[in-house]
Amino acid sequence: KQEVTQIPAALSVPEGENLVLNCSFTDSAIYNLQWFRQDPGKGLTSLLLIQSSQREQTSGRLNASLDKSSGRSTLYIAASQPGDSATYLCAVSHRGSTLGRLYFGRGTQLTVWP
């Protein structure tokens, strides 16, 4: 059974810092990995998707890396801003009959203060 763990559970930093959020998963036979952002009480916004054959993806100030063999991914946020405050969720999917079923971690709650 796939288990996804995210560390740290919460992070509070001043504006401008570069951040690293960590995600680990127990079954390395993944199809892809997605990073999501969730604002309080809201739905999930997809930030980055990394296919199993890729090592990293970048979007603006965000960079996500994937080391499938060790079961790890990191989300790097450059020059953090107060608007980045949210919960960041990592999720993996597998090949198989259930198309894209996601296994989630509990998330990292990020607070960026001015």
Next chain:
Amino acid sequence: ETGVTQSPTHLIKTRGQQVTLRCSSQSGHNTVSWYQQALGQGPQFIFQYYREEENGRGNFPPRFSGLQFPNYSSELNVNALELDDSALYLCASSRTGSYNEQFFGPGTRLTVL
């Protein structure tokens, strides 16, 4: 391109009642999945529908059921509501052949009293 929409936004029910939640998939998407997110937890997979058939189910009892319609919209029905069913219910849609990237709606907050 219209994103995933869900209705209602909030809902309050009492224990033992039944509830129906609705989801409209993103344009061009043929697969819809439902997730339950309890407070402080990651979303948990309930089930998925593809071509109007259930295509996988998580560890949820049969009182959680669903439908997918020809226009790819979907319903989640929960019977005999329990207090622990209080959660944010999320719908996600995807298109086969697109690396199964999931796009989520804003969710429905269900409170069971």
